[in-house]
Every structure is written in structure tokens, then in C-alpha cells.
Amino acid sequence: MQAIEVHQLRKNFRIQQSRGGLKGALQDLFAREYREVAAVNDISFTIPQGEICGYIGENGAGKSTTIKMLTGILVPTSGDIRVNGYVPYLEREKFVNGIGVVFGQRSQLWWDIGVIESFQLLRKVYGVSESDFRKRLDELVERLELQELLSRPVRKLSLGQRMRCELVAALLHNPSIVFLDEPTIGLDIVVKSEIREFLKELNRTQGTTILLTTHDLQDIEALCSRVIMLDAGSIIYDGGLDELKSRWGSGRAVRFQFGKAVTAAELTAWTGGLPVTWTQESELVATALIPVDTAVSDLFSRVLGAAEVTDVQISETSTDEIVRQIYSSGSAEKPGAGGILHV
Ligand SMILES: Nc1ncnc2c1ncn2[C@@H]1O[C@H](COP(=O)(O)OP(=O)(O)OP(=O)(O)O)[C@@H](O)[C@H]1O
Numbered sequence: 001m002q003a004i005e006v007h008q009l010r011k012n013f014r015i016q017q018s019r020g021g022l023k024g025a026l027q028d029l030f031a032r033e034y035r036e037v038a039a040v041n042d043i044s045f046t047i048p049q050g051e052i053c054g055y056i057g058e059n060g061a062g063k064s065t066t067i068k069m070l071t072g073i074l075v076p077t078s079g080d081i082r083v084n085g086y087v088p089y090l091e092r093e094k095f096v097n098g099i100g101v102v103f104g105q106r107s108q109l110w111w112d113i114g115v116i117e118s119f120q121l122l123r124k125v126y127g128v129s130e131s132d133f134r135k136r137l138d139e140l141v142e143r144l145e146l147q148e149l150l151s152r153p154v155r156k157l158s159l160g161q162r163m164r165c166e167l168v169a170a171l172l173h174n175p176s177i178v179f180l181d182e183p184t185i186g187l188d189i190v191v192k193s194e195i196r197e198f199l200k201e202l203n204r205t206q207g208t209t210i211l212l213t214t215h216d217l218q219d220i221e222a223l224c225s226r227v228i229m230l231d232a233g234s235i236i237y238d239g240g241l242d243e244l245k246s247r248w249g250s251g252r253a254v255r256f257q258f259g260k261a262v263t264a265a266e267l268t269a270w271t272g273g274l275p276v277t278w279t280q281e282s283e284l285v286a287t288a289l290i291p292v293d294t295a296v297s298d299l300f301s302r303v304l305g306a307a308e309v310t311d312v313q314i315s316e317t318s319t320d321e322i323v324r325q326i327y328s329s330g331s332a333e334k335p336g337a338g339g340i341l342h343v
Pocket residue numbers: 013014015039057058059060061062063064065066
């Protein structure tokens with residue numbers, strides 16, 4: 001059985017339109033105008049049991065809206081969803097026993113009571129027996145080193161401590177699918193890597209399916225063999241991370257520091273005819289992305305002949321750069337000619 005099946009899923013939101021000027025504002029008072037926007041636009045995908053899949057996209061791409069539909073919080077406008085064989089918004093009671101959810105920006109723990117009391121309340125919500133609960137809690141507490149924190153109220157925990165507790169809360173009832181919406185947001189590098197290690201182990205030892213949204217591509221690199229990339233509500237890439245890198249990323253990034261300010265038009269003009277994409281950080285710093293079959297010497301001769309260069313660094317293109325390029329072009333098809341991106 002597939003863990004998650006999504007077919008032609010859509011969510012439209014009705015957004016109020018404001019008319020301009022005083023007259024418009026008055027009209028708005030009496031007769032509001034609305035328009036529909038598709039936050040999620042007829043997407044389809046399936047995720048087999050045991051996979052860790054990254055769900056990525058820029059702000060507003062529709063990631064959280066999808067997660068909310070998959071977890072039964074929002075009802076789709078149209079399309080089909082099956083999670084563990086259930087339709088989330090119709091069969092909520094049976095459905096929630098098989099899933100765990102962590103929203104990095106929101107807590108499912110009670111703010112003013114001790115962590116252990118929150119866990120006890122969740123035990124009752126999910127109907128977990130006292131003996132299963134104890135066993136599971138002991139394992140998780142030991143693995144995530146939470147012993148010291150259990151009696152503290154949640155409001156007194158650091159963000160990293162709270163996130164570790166959120167993970168326990170989502171896993172107490174031993175769900176087979178876990179949805180994580182930005183689980184590492186705002187965390188320092190040490191806690192981020194602890195959480196990544198924990199999730200990898202969970203997947204390896206229990207076969208837990210994980211769908212993960214993140215803006216941190218290192219989460220994806222560390223955890224996901226597959227990524228689904230969303231842009232303006234539509235899927236623009238669904239496949240392996242390696243495939244994405246080899247399709248897009250087998251090139252190099254050459255970062256130039258200039259002695260004098262350069263413009264986007266100058267950069268494009270210097271490398272006209274070469275398959276170079278520029279990313280400009282400031283007037284004095286720009287990075288040229290070149291495919292593997294283009295010689296770096298061709299790029300150098302153009303740029304060094306035209307501008308005053310004070311420093312150069314060459315690196316393999318990172319997943320970050322690849323994804324930035326894809327978002328900027330709105331397509332995961334490999335780029336042909338050059339262009340310019342602003343960051
Ligand atoms: N309740 C709502 N009413 C109206 N529009 C909404 C609502 N929720 C989300 N949207 C809109 O739907 C679009 C998708 O939002 P969503 O939160 O799913 O994006 P996201 O990819 O999770 O973004 P982020 O990375 O910023 O969290 C956005 O344009 C957002 O403004």
C-alpha cells in the first residue's frame with residue numbers, strides 16, 4: 001500500500017479584493033469583491049511506505065496548505081487524498097492514530113504545564129495504553145536526552161529543547177507516517193544535525209514514512225532521496241535529489257569580487273553567447289554558474305578582459321544554487337542560454 005496518494009488535489013482560497021480610492025473603499029464597505037486563488041493547483045503524487053520525501057518551494061508556494069490537507073486540517077476544493085488508506089478530512093478519528101505532525105512554527109504542547117503532563121494528555125487523546133506509553137516514552141526520552149526537561153513547563157524551554165519535545169509528542173502513539181513542516185526552523189546547527197540524525201534513525205529502524213517541508217536544503221541533502229518541488233501551487237519537479245543535481249548541477253559556480261561596481265547588463269554583455277547564468281549579490285560581487293561542458297577559461301577571458309577583478313572562487317554548484325535557479329525560471333527543465341538572477 002502507498003503511504004500517501006494524492007490525485008489532482010486543489011485548494012482554492014477566496015481572497016477579498018480592495019477597490020482603489022475613497023469611492024472604492026466606500027463600495028467595499030457595502031459590497032465586497034472576492035477572487036479565487038489556487039494555493040494548490042491540481043497536484044498528483046504518491047509516496048510509498050518507508051520513504052523520506054522533501055517537499056520544498058518558496059514562500060507561498062503551497063507547502064503548508066498541502067500538509068494541512070494531508071493531515072485533515074483543511075478540506076480540499078477538489079481532488080483525492082488517501083493517507084494510510086484513509087481520506088483525512090472524512091475519517092479523522094481512525095486516521096489520526098496513524099500519523100504524527102510537527103509544525104515548526106506552532107506548538108502542540110500546552111504552554112504552562114510540565115512537558116510530561118502534555119505527553120500524558122496526548123496519550124489519552126490517542127488512546128495509547130499506559131504500558132505502551134511508558135515503553136515508548138522511555139525510548140524517546142533516552143534517545144533525545146530529555147530526562148532533565150520533563151518536569152519543566154514548555155514556556156521555559158529553549159527552541160531546540162521544545163522541538164525535541166514536539167518530536168516526542170508527535171511520535172508517542174507510534175505513527176507510521178510523520179509530517180514535518182519546517183522542523184528545523186530557527187535551530188542552531190548542532191540541534192539541527194541531532195534532529196536530522198534522529199529522523200534518519202527513526203526511518204531506518206521503524207520504516208516510518210516522512211514528508212518534510214523545509215527551507216533548509218541541508219535537511220534535504222541529509223535526509224531525502226526524493227524531492228517534490230512546488231512553485232505557485234504546481235509541482236515543477238518530482239524525483240531523486242541525485243537526478244536533480246546531475247540534470248542541473250553538474251557545473252561550477254565562479255564567484256567574482258570586482259574592484260568597481262558592475263551592472264547586471266554588463267555581466268550579461270560580457271558573457272553573451274556563453275551558457276552562463278549570473279547571480280548578483282551586490283554591485284561588487286557576482287557568481288557565474290556554468291555547465292560542466294563549458295571551459296572556465298572561456299569565462300575568465302571574457303570577464304578578466306572586461307572588468308577589474310580582485311578575487312575569484314570556483315566551486316561545484318550547490319543544491320542551494322540549483323534550487324534557486326529552478327525557482328527563478330519556474331521550471332526544472334535544464335536551462336539553455338544564459339540569464340541573470342538577483343539574490
Ligand atoms: N487561509 C488562507 N486564506 C487565504 N489565502 C491563504 C490561506 N492560507 C494560505 N493562503 C495563500 O495560499 C498560498 C500558499 O500558502 P502556503 O502557506 O501553503 O505556502 P507555503 O509554501 O507553506 O509558504 P511558506 O514557506 O511561507 O510557509 C499563499 O499565497 C497564501 O497567501
